[in-house]
Amino acid sequence: MHPSAKAKSRLRNITSSLPRNINDTWSDRDAFDTGRKLARQDDWDLLSALMMDADEGRNATREGTPLCEALAKGARADAIMVAQSAARRGECDDAAACLQQLEDVYSEDNLDPACGFVLAMAHLDTARAFATPTDDAVSPESKKHFKRAEEIFQCFGNQKDSSLLIALLRCALIDARPNHCKDLAPAYDALIAADPQNPRHLRHYGRSLVTRGIAPEDIAADMADLYDLQAYIWIYVGALAQDAMIVSSLNVQKFVIGVRKVLSGRTSQVTANRLAAACAKAARTMPENSRAQTVLSECAEWVSDNHIRQVQPDIWHGIIGTEQPKHPNTAVPTPPAQKGVLARLAQAWLSNR
Secondary structure (H helix, E strand, C coil): CCCCHHHHHHHHHHHHHCCCCCCCCCCHHHHHHHHHHHHHCCCHHHHHHHHHHHHHHCCECCCCCEHHHHHHHHHCHHHHHHHHHHHHCCCHHHHHHHCHHHHHHHHHCCCCHHHHHHHHHHHHHHHHHCCCCCCCCCCHHHHHHHHHHHHHHHCCHHHCCCCHHHHHHHHHHHHCCCCCCCCHHHHHHHHHHHCCCCCHHHHHHHHHHHHCCCCCHHHHHHHHHHCCHHHHHHHHHHHHHHCHHHHHHCCHHHHHHHHHHHCCCCCCHHHHHHHHHHHHHHHHHCECCCHHHHHHHHHHHHHHHHHCCCCCHHHHHHHHCCCCCCCCCECCCCCCCCCCHHHHHHHHHHHCC
16 A cells, blocks of 8 residues: 555655654654654554655664654554553453554555554564463464464565565564574565664564574674675674673674774764673673683773763663673673773672672
């Protein structure tokens, strides 16, 4: 389905007035609020036009989230909040009823891909609320919602190869079943090929590999050969955020060269903070006083001193978290003597252990 001429006209008006940040890109919050507002106003025609425009342009928020995905998250937020609450109470019928309005919108809009994505992700969110500890799609109620999301995905047929939304949905369906490895590589290969400029997909691929107990080394190397050395580091950044012990397979020299290459261009503070945090986490998981630990610590300090102008604690917490080194011979690196950003962050982290 293509947006109507009226929707396109309104799309031009709304995109000229919506909030923007200093880099002329939307933040996750901007997109979420816009998606939620349009859904509350029952303005699905405009929301669909906005999402499909973002899909075609491969637009992303300042934080790196595909804009179409961030809009969809806001659009389903109200329904999901109520559905998840019902799921926690074990009220299956009430949870399903919360999604009925989205089902009606999807049906009335002739199976519009944007509305379908909102609905399918709503079913996946609800499936997780009913999930068992080991698999999101095992409990009967969770399985029902997961199946509905799969049905929506199958409706899109020949659009699967061209739409970022459909590629995102395919990966979301696979990620919802962490015990299943089938189709993981083809799904992420297709997603990365559909939007190769966004490193978020590579990070999520790395996370998904580690979740399934798959070492990312070979796949990261293949991605580097296919795309660029930067692909190698982004897969490992995602993997590190999930499990620090994957550093045992990390090619430290390749990783550090990749970090410097990423930061040689115009990069955001989100990227700089994320890379510094990944280097710091990798360093503190290496054997104490090893050459690898020194190289990674120096790289983290270089990133923080030369590229970080604004510390973003949420990113650091998301990557480093509060976990302790798992290897008996590893230790948290001593904060550097100089008063750089990393030194202050490391000192604060150590003082709160």
